[in-house]
Amino acid sequence: MAVSVYSYLFLGLVLFLIGLAGSVLTKNVIKVLISIEFMLLGVNINFVTFAVFCDSVNLDGCILTLFYTGLGAVELAVALYLFYLMFRKKQSDDIGKYTEL
Amino acid sequence: MIDNPVIFYSAAFMIIAFALAALFSRNVIYSLLASVCVFFLGALFFYILGSEYNAIIQAAIYGLAVPVILGISIMFRGKYGQKQKNEQRKFTVPYIMLMCAGIFCLAFVYLVMISLVMLPDTFNFTGMPEISAYDNILAFAKGIFINYVWAFELVSLLLTIVIAGFSMFRKRGA
Numbered sequence: 001m002a003v004s005v006y007s008y009l010f011l012g013l014v015l016f017l018i019g020l021a022g023s024v025l026t027k028n029v030i031k032v033l034i035s036i037e038f039m040l041l042g043v044n045i046n047f048v049t050f051a052v053f054c055d056s057v058n059l060d061g062c063i064l065t066l067f068y069t070g071l072g073a074v075e076l077a078v079a080l081y082l083f084y085l086m087f088r089k090k091q092s093d094d095i096g097k098y099t100e101l
Numbered sequence: 102m103i104d105n106p107v108i109f110y111s112a113a114f115m116i117i118a119f120a121l122a123a124l125f126s127r128n129v130i131y132s133l134l135a136s137v138c139v140f141f142l143g144a145l146f147f148y149i150l151g152s153e154y155n156a157i158i159q160a161a162i163y164g165l166a167v168p169v170i171l172g173i174s175i176m177f178r179g180k181y182g183q184k185q186k187n188e189q190r191k192f193t194v195p196y197i198m199l200m201c202a203g204i205f206c207l208a209f210v211y212l213v214m215i216s217l218v219m220l221p222d223t224f225n226f227t228g229m230p231e232i233s234a235y236d237n238i239l240a241f242a243k244g245i246f247i248n249y250v251w252a253f254e255l256v257s258l259l260l261t262i263v264i265a266g267f268s269m270f271r272k273r274g275a
Contacts, residue, residue, distance in 0.1 A: 003109045011113050015120060017204055022124040030129055030175060034136045038120055041143045052150050059237065062152045063244035070256050073162050074263050080174045
């Protein structure tokens with residue numbers, strides 16, 4: 001029995017939804033950033049799945065995944081620097097208090 | 102490329118369990134450790150799918166580099182290990198209904214798209230196609246240096262700008 005494409009896509013969907021729920025429901029800014037990375041991981045799994053099952057010659061989805069991995073790391077670094085600035089000002093990691101920079 | 106249902110389903114169960122643990126753990130350090138497991142399992146899925154290059158990048162960046170940054174940001178808070186009180190937002194009925202409706206809409210659109218609309222002729226639903234390692238690297242090299250060379254250069258420029266920006270902020274003492 002082989003693993004079908006639906007299993008991979010469903011896994012990507014579940015990861016995306018977990019990340020979405022976490023980014024909306026949690027108040028800790030570090031957990032929000034982790035949740036955003038989960039969403040990105042779900043999207044990347046779907047990209048690679050489509051690349052392998054649908055476009056196994058050019059593998060465009062894998063290359064897009066490579067770019068998004070780099071961009072995700074950049075986004076995380078910038079967001080954590082903003083968190084550093086905000087934390088020095090507010091002395092709290094509650095995202096509800098970060099209303100102004 | 103591994104096409105084994107036992108490995109896939111056990112890894113899928115573990116990645117979902119670790120993702121939920123990362124979200125619902127009260128201690129941020131435990132969340133960070135669970136998220137590291139999620140990132141490594143994501144690399145495993147890339148490897149299972151036959152994209153070893155993405156698996157290495159995922160493990161190197163998200164498994165090693167990103168947790169270091171997150172750990173530093175947790176440590177400078179000065180109260181790591183302390184349980185966060187009142188961490189979850191208050192659940193109200195309209196809020197939960199809105200969330201459920203959004204999730205169902207997203208799942209519905211997703212399933213319709215993958216089942217009806219976005220079906221190219223060459224789509225292979227059941228079996229995983231065989232991709233040799235040489236073809237994989239060849240496709241990556243063609244994609245990065247020929248087809249998507251501008252995007253590749255743009256991402257490189259963006260990374261350079263971020264590094265330069267950080268050193269500028271550091272010099273200014275921000």
